Amino acid sequence: MSVRQDQRFLCHPNLTMPAERRIDPLDGSAYTYDESVAFYTGEYKKKAIEAYWNDMKVLKSAAKSKAKAKVKASDKIKDLQKAYRQAQSQVSKVEKAFVKAGVAPPADKGGRQGDEEVPNEFSYYLNPDGKQRERFQRETLTQYIITSTRGDKQLAMLFNSIQHACKVCSNSIERAGPAGLYGLADVVNATGDDVKKLDVISNDVWVSCLERCGVCAVLVSEEDEEAIIVTDKLGGPYCVAFDPLDGSSNIDCNVSVGSIFSVYKRSSPSSGPGNVADILKPGTECIAAGYCMYGAATELVITYPHGGKGGVQRFALDPALGEFLYVADMVMDPKGGKKIFSCNEGNSLQWDQPIVDFVEKCKDDGYAARYVGSMVSDVHRTLLYGGIFLYPADKKSPKGKLRVLYEGFPMAMITEEAGGVASTGMFKGKIQRILEVLPEHIHDRCPIIMGAARDVDAVLALYNEQKK
Ligand code: AHG
Ligand code: MN
Ligand code: MN
Numbered sequence: 001m002s003v004r005q006d007q008r009f010l011c012h013p014n015l016t017m018p019a020e021r022r023i024d025p026l027d028g029s030a031y032t033y034d035e036s037v038a039f040y041t042g043e044y045k046k047k048a049i050e051a052y053w054n055d056m057k058v059l060k061s062a063a064k065s066k067a068k069a070k071v072k073a074s075d076k077i078k079d080l081q082k083a084y085r086q087a088q089s090q091v092s093k094v095e096k097a098f099v100k101a102g103v104a105p106p107a108d109k110g111g112r113q114g115d116e117e118v119p120n121e122f123s124y125y126l127n128p129d130g131k132q133r134e135r136f137q138r139e140t141l142t143q144y145i146i147t148s149t150r151g152d153k154q155l156a157m158l159f160n161s162i163q164h165a166c167k168v169c170s171n172s173i174e175r176a177g178p179a180g181l182y183g184l185a186d187v188v189n190a191t192g193d194d195v196k197k198l199d200v201i202s203n204d205v206w207v208s209c210l211e212r213c214g215v216c217a218v219l220v221s222e223e224d225e226e227a228i229i230v231t232d233k234l235g236g237p238y239c240v241a242f243d244p245l246d247g248s249s250n251i252d253c254n255v256s257v258g259s260i261f262s263v264y265k266r267s268s269p270s271s272g273p274g275n276v277a278d279i280l281k282p283g284t285e286c287i288a289a290g291y292c293m294y295g296a297a298t299e300l301v302i303t304y305p306h307g308g309k310g311g312v313q314r315f316a317l318d319p320a321l322g323e324f325l326y327v328a329d330m331v332m333d334p335k336g337g338k339k340i341f342s343c344n345e346g347n348s349l350q351w352d353q354p355i356v357d358f359v360e361k362c363k364d365d366g367y368a369a370r371y372v373g374s375m376v377s378d379v380h381r382t383l384l385y386g387g388i389f390l391y392p393a394d395k396k397s398p399k400g401k402l403r404v405l406y407e408g409f410p411m412a413m414i415t416e417e418a419g420g421v422a423s424t425g426m427f428k429g430k431i432q433r434i435l436e437v438l439p440e441h442i443h444d445r446c447p448i449i450m451g452a453a454r455d456v457d458a459v460l461a462l463y464n465e466q467k468k
Contacts, residue, residue, distance in 0.1 A: 020032060020033065022036075103147050103308065135318065135321070135325065138325045138326050139325070139326040140315075140323050140324060140325055140326070141163055141300060141302075141315045141323070141324035141325075141326075142160070142163070142323070142324075144302075144308065144313060144315070144326065145159040145160055145163070147307075147308055148304050148307030148308035149304075149307055150307060154215040154236055154237055154238065155215070155238065155288075157213050157214070157215050158210075158213060158215050158216065158236075158238050158240070158263065159288075159302075159304075160213075161209040161210055161212070161213035162209070162210075162240075162261060162290070163300065163324065164209050165205050165206045165209040165210070165244075165259070166259060166292035166298070166300055166317075167298075167317065167322065168205045168209075169201075169202045169205055169206075169244070169245070169259055169292070169294065170292070170294050170298040170317060172198065172201050172202070172205070173198060173251070173257065173294045174294075176198060176251070177254075181197050181198050181201065182196075182197070182198075182251065182252045183196065183197055183252065184196055184197070185197045185199065185200045187200070189222065189223050189225075190222065190223065190224060190225040190443050191222065191403065191443050193248070195223065195248075196245070196248045196251050196252070198245055198248065198251050198257075199223055199244065199245045199248050200223070202244035202245040202259065203221055203222075203223040203224070203244040203245070205244070206221065206242050206244040206259065207219060207221060207224070207228060207244075210240055210242075211228070211230055211232070213236075214232075214233060214236055215235075215236030215237065215238050216230050216235055216236055216238050216239065216240055217229070217230055217234070217235030217236055217237070217238065217239055217266045217268070217273070217274030217278055218230070218235070218239040218240075218266065218274040218275065218276065218278045218279045219239070219240055219241075219242070220239075220240070220241040220242070220279055220405055220406065220442045221241075221242055221243075221244060221406075222242070222243045222244065222403060222406055222443070223244060225443075226442075227276045227279065227442050229273050229274055229275065230273075230274070231273050234270065234271075234272065234273055235266075235273065235274050236266075237265060237266050237270065238263055238264070238265065238266060239263070239264040239265075239266050239274065239278045239279040240261055240262070240263050240264075241261065241262050241264075241279060241405035241406040241409070241410075241442070242259065242260065242261040242262075242406050243259065243260040243261075243403070243406040243407055244259055245257055245258075245259060246258045246259065246260050246291075246374055246375050246376045246407070247372070247373060247374020247375065247376060247377065249373060250372065250373055250374050255372060255373075255374065255377075256293055256294060256295030256296070256372065256374055256376070256377045257293075257294050257374050257376065257377075258291050258292055258293045258294060258374060258375075258376025258377065258380075259291060259292045259294075259376075260289075260290075260291045260375070260376060260406055260407055260410050260411065261289065261290055261291070261406065261410060262283070262286045262288075262289045262405060262406060262409045262410040262413070263286065263287050263288040263289065264278065264279050264281060264285055264286055264287060265285075265287055266278045267281075276442060279405065279442070280405075280439055280441070280442060281438075282435065282436055282437060282438045282439075283404075283408070283409035283412055283413060283433075283434060283435030283436070283437065284435050284436060286409050286410070286413055286435070287304070287305075287306065288302070288303065288304040288305075288306075288307075289302075289303055289409065289410035289411075289413040289414055290302035290303065290410065290414070291376050291379075291380070291410065291411070291414070292376075293376050293377060293380050295377065295380075297316050297317065298316070298317035298319075299314060299315065299316045299317070299327070299380070300314075300315045300316075300317070300324050301313070301314050301315075301330060301380070301383075301414060302315070303413055303414050303417040303418075305417060310417070311329050311330070311331070311417055311418070312329060312330035312331075312383075312414050312417045312418045313326065313328075313329055313330070314326070314327040314328050314329070314330050315327060330383050330384070330414070330418045331418055331419055332383055332386065332415075332418045332419040332420045332451075332452060333386050333452070334419060334453075335386075335454065336386050336387070336452035336453070336454030336455060337385055337386015337387060337452055338368070338385045338386045338387055339362070339365065339366060339367040339368065339386075339387060340367060340368050340369075340370050340381070340382070340385060340386065340387030340388070341358075341359060341362040341367050341368075341369060341370075341387060341388055341390070341455070342369070342370050342371050342378045342381070342382060342387065342388065342389040342390065342451075343355075343359065343371060343389070343390040343391065343392070344371060344373070344391070345359065345369070345371075347394055347396075350394035350395045350396050350397075351392060351394050351395075352392065352393065352394070352425070352426065352463075352466075353466060354425070354426070354459060354462035354463045354465075354466050355390065355392045355425070355459065357462050358458060358459045358462055361458070362455075367387070370387075375389075375391070375402060375407055375411065375448075379411050379414075379415070379450065382415075382420075382450070382451045382452075383414070383415065383418050383420065383451075386451070386452050387451055387452060387455060388449070388450070388451035388452060388455035388456060388459070389448070389449075389450055389451050390448065390449050390450075390459070391447065391448045392425055392447045392448070392449060393424075393425065393426070393427060393447035397445070399427075399444070399445040399446055399447065400424075400445055400446055400447035400448060401445060402445060402446070402448050403443055403444065403445055404434075404437055404439040404444045404445060404446045405439055405442060405443075405444070407448070408434050408437065408445075408446050408448055409434065409435060409437075411434075411448070411450060412433070412434035412435050412448075412450060413435060415450045415451065416433075416435065420450060420451055420452055420453065420456070421450065421451070421452070421453045421456040421457065422434040422435065422448070422449075422450035422456070423449045423450070423456055423459075423460060424437060424446050424447045424448070424449065425447050425449045425459060425460065425463055426463045426466075426467075427446060427447050431460055431463055431464070434446060434448065434450070
């Protein structure tokens with residue numbers, strides 16, 4: 001029986017028990033119910049009150065610290081919200097500065113606009129969160145041209161004409177089969193190669209686009225023996241060398257081909273027509289260069305180091321829009337990338353010993369051999385995957401096969417801008433950068449060794465060893 005029940009019992013008016021003396025069986029002491037109740041009730045109350053307060057103390061302190069934590073957390077959130085608002089206002093200030101400077105602001109993730117994966121109809125499956133940029137949010141080549149030329153309308157006009165020439169060539173190549181454009185044109189070009197129908201068409205497209213744009217003084221085409229001096233309105237401030245269709249031996253079997261170009265600033269006075277000296281300069285004078293690859297997709301790769309953010313940019317033609325859309329910056333893997341060597345080994349019996357030794361070493365080191373036979377495609381792969389592309393000098397062709405102005409210089413400039421190395425190897429008694437070659441005539445040739453520093457440097461080391 002609990003003390004509490006005792007109490008109720010003792011309070012009953014008919015009971016006399018409180019007065020009755022009892023003996024405690026344990027210690028023999030005498031007590032009445034009243035005395036017992038007074039004792040136990042007092043003890044109970046004391047203990048209950050103590051226990052209650054002890055409980056309350058714990059609860060109170062827990063509630064207090066909970067409340068304190070709440071206050072702290074809300075302060076923290078407030079601080080974060082404040083920092084976020086400040087950062088946002090900074091971003092919009094910087095964005096406004098970009099707009100004022102006529103330059104496209106970079107994308108959210110720190111790269112240029114469109115650095116993220118290319119959105120397409122598979123985007124949902126690849127990224128259900130939908131964080132990718134839509135096609136209409138990507139930078140177009142036209143936008144790139146406008147921003148990178150920074151108000152130089154003539155250069156913008158020139159780049160735009162190149163863009164247009166590439167689109168027209170791409171379309172002709174796409175339709176070549178049904179349009180009956182495969183096969184030879186029954187002529188031989190300036191450098192003695194058989195000319196294909198598509199070589200002729202591409203050349204007409206490029207010459208026409210560049211002549212008509214009104215900003216070129218001198219044009220050099222692989223397909224024209226002489227430089228074209230633009231006399232209409234005395235031309236303009238720029239000169240362009242181009243290979244309208246590179247890899248023409250691959251045209252008839254639908255393997256990727258390309259166009260290559262390099263741009264120079266005219267140095268002759270604008271009061272008269274331009275001349276060959278305006279373009280017959282070392283590659284270090286080249287102000288912009290690029291190529292367009294007509295492959296499974298058409299891709300235009302351009303470098304204009306003085307404009308925008310420099311480096312090399314890739315744009316792919318979206319056939320549905322007829323517009324080149326930014327894909328990514330072309331940056332070579334500084335470690336050298338995939339182990340690939342790319343050359344026409346059919347010429348190996350004529351090669352210099354260092355080239356023979358290098359290629360043998362590649363095989364020993366587990367390198368893969370890849371060779372399309374279109375410089376544009378072989379260099380494009382080298383830039384993206386890594387390794388080395390070579391068209392070296394040999395005993396039969398001491399200058400190699402590829403042309404300086406419209407193959408060597410533009411590809412060397414792009415390779416260097418993408419972080420690679422472009423060398424002639426041993427050429428005219430010295431090892432030099434391709435860009436330092438001084439062409440003797442507009443269709444001059446030079447040996448080409450370009451790609452990752454890891455591999456190009458290895459070739460040059462073998463040449464240096466041979467010298468000793
Ligand atoms: P083009 O078609 O403009 O004459 O250039 C062909 C070049 C180049 O694209 C390629 O790298 C090289 O020729 C291939 O030469 P080989 O057929 O001798 O390997
Ligand atoms: Mn070529
Ligand atoms: Mn060609």
